[in-house]
Amino acid sequence: MAAGLVISAPASSVGKTTLTLALARAWCNSGLRVQCFKSGPDYIDPAFHAAATGRASVNVDSWAMNRGTISHLVSRGTDADVVLAEGSMGLFDGVAARGVCGTGATADIAEMLDWPVLLVIDPSGQAQTAAAIAAGLRDYRPGVRLAGVVLNRVASPRHEALVRRALLDAGIAVFGALPRHAEISLPKRHLGLVQAEEQAEIGKLIDEAARFVAEHVDLDAVLRSAATWSPQPAASGVNVTPPGQRIALARDAAFSFVYPHMLEAWRAAGAEISTFSPLADEGPDPGADVCWLPGGYPELQAGKIAANARFRSGLRAFAETRPVHGECGGYMVLGTALTDADGIRHEMTGLLGLETSFAKRRMHLGYRLAELAAPMPGHQAGARLRGHEFHYSTILAQPDTPLAVVQDATGVIIAETGSRRGQATGTFFHLIAEDR
The missing domain is CATH 3.40.50.300 (P-loop containing nucleotide triphosphate hydrolases)
Structure with missing residues (x-):
């Protein structure tokens, strides 16, 4: 007890x-x-x-x-x-x-x-x-x-x-x-x-x-x-489907915002996770089925990310044949450019047309309920995903096909819809669970 x-x-x-x-x-x-x-x-x-x-x-x-x-x-x-x-x-x-x-x-x-x-x-x-x-x-x-x-x-x-x-x-x-x-x-x-x-x-x-x-x-x-x-027997586990069998996960000081229960749920479902560091100029494992870029602090490392050619080319090559998904900071890095706090524009990976600015700071905070208009790794179109958004970056351009209809906790539709282009998808919210 x-x-x-x-x-x-x-x-x-x-x-x-x-x-x-x-x-x-x-x-x-x-x-x-x-x-x-x-x-x-x-x-x-x-x-x-x-x-x-x-x-x-x-x-x-x-x-x-x-x-x-x-x-x-x-x-x-x-x-x-x-x-x-x-x-x-x-x-x-x-x-x-x-x-x-x-x-x-x-x-x-x-x-x-x-x-x-x-x-x-x-x-x-x-x-x-x-x-x-x-x-x-x-x-x-x-x-x-x-x-x-x-x-x-x-x-x-x-x-x-x-x-x-x-x-x-x-x-x-x-x-x-x-x-x-x-x-x-x-x-x-x-x-x-x-x-x-x-x-x-x-x-x-x-x-x-x-x-x-x-x-x-x-x-x-x-x-x-x-x-x-004394805990009671649980009727169910975590409502999360792994995005793939073999997952290449970006993991370093710029890509670290991952809910521990998500990784545990992926592993419990049989998924294998290999990590790589974009800040160390590493690309995703070429043997993985899917690449996942979590949030973190890319706005503090934008110059280094922009300069790391092996990471950027490796990610682009991966995305030619397999899905890549980014959450919040990871979504920003999948975009065309990121402007840092000093107003300097840095080229990102260009897998999506998203362009963001940390120089034009505005807090975005709150729960999000998203209904997917198109599939993303681990989830089909029509899935209802619950997550949370917290960042200070401003969207300058979000030209790609919207990934989802996204509401705040009161049901108000918000502009941060996420994006999809080819094999790349991204959202500003961090996934917590799926409605089932």
């Missing part, structure tokens, strides 16, 4: 990831087996979870996944002592329209699994008001239980005392209070945290976070607050 707990907060950038990593590493150091999950469409945090625990982490998403899929993914915690689900944004933040089994809010996962919520509260610029916020979150939705609070970035002992007293008066347990500590801050960039694989010192940072949190938080009390949990 495992102990299940959800880590959430009133908003983003409060310290959920840091606390999750610190708790996970501290309990691992004490001999416990810890399994992490990420609620919502975040392809960066699971790699940090894996670095902290030594166990692969996956996303669970109530808007894009059905209950059977979520149960299947969570069942990997069967042999763990502690299971932590890190939330995204604020506890109840989701979309306006319900998806497969929820709005994508962390609260959906907490209620579905019947796990209590450990709130991270940053009381900067306030004192007793922090208790009012915590009490409001506790009482907002009857099916969501609050375990207690960890305070983050308290300014002084007096500040901590004021907030603690108000929380205790409201009947809310306080498990600890963390002073400001720059040494455990995770570096960020425009799409979130700098990826774990790009940080050579990530192990030391997590160790320091674990030491610091163990010094200021009652870890035993937090563990006692978790729910005793």
Whole structure:
């Protein structure tokens, strides 16, 4: 039997990831087996979870996944002592329209699994008001239980005392209070945290976070607050079909945004995955059936990608006879050109007519439901795909045949339709699951 707990907060950038990593590493150091999950469409945090625990982490998403899929993914915690689900944004933040089994809010996962919520509260610029916020979150939705609070970035002992007293008066347990500590801050960039694989010192940072949190938080009390949990047998697995039997997957600092559950589902269905690095001027495995370019940060590496002739020629040769698909950043690289933040235009692979600009920045963010007008690797025309889009690039030209009719979570048709030309397809959304 495992102990299940959800880590959430009133908003983003409060310290959920840091606390999750610190708790996970501290309990691992004490001999416990810890399994992490990420609620919502975040392809960066699971790699940090894996670095902290030594166990692969996956996303669970109530808007894009059905209950059977979520149960299947969570069942990997069967042999763990502690299971932590890190939330995204604020506890109840989701979309306006319900998806497969929820709005994508962390609260959906907490209620579905019947796990209590450990709130991270940053009381900067306030004192007793922090208790009012915590009490409001506790009482907002009857099916969501609050375990207690960890305070983050308290300014002084007096500040901590004021907030603690108000929380205790409201009947809310306080498990600890963390002073400001720059040494455990995770570096960020425009799409979130700098990826774990790009940080050579990530192990030391997590160790320091674990030491610091163990010094200021009652870890035993937090563990006692978790729910005793035993996973139920899953009725279904992940609704994803592999794009081919042998998949050439671009994988490096510019192409790394892949949901772990996708790769696991491909392998579980018998697919073989070989990786290659466009940044190292490598082309796809010529023995593969399909090439997949995930998202990442090509806008930060556009000059290098444009200069890597072997990668570009290898991809073009591959696409003459076999399918190539790109997601978000991968879609941009399949296009004609990419203009970087300095306004410099770089030639891309030219498999599609798409032209994008990172100099003209505009945030595109949200869930996507796409009905394919034409086939793409792994999916036939008419398939309904659920995914998520998050980027700052602007489309300058998208002249090819639209790949899909794409809606946001409220049903509004959007302009980012994806494209198809010959063997090449691309979308701005990252695929999470297929409606079946």
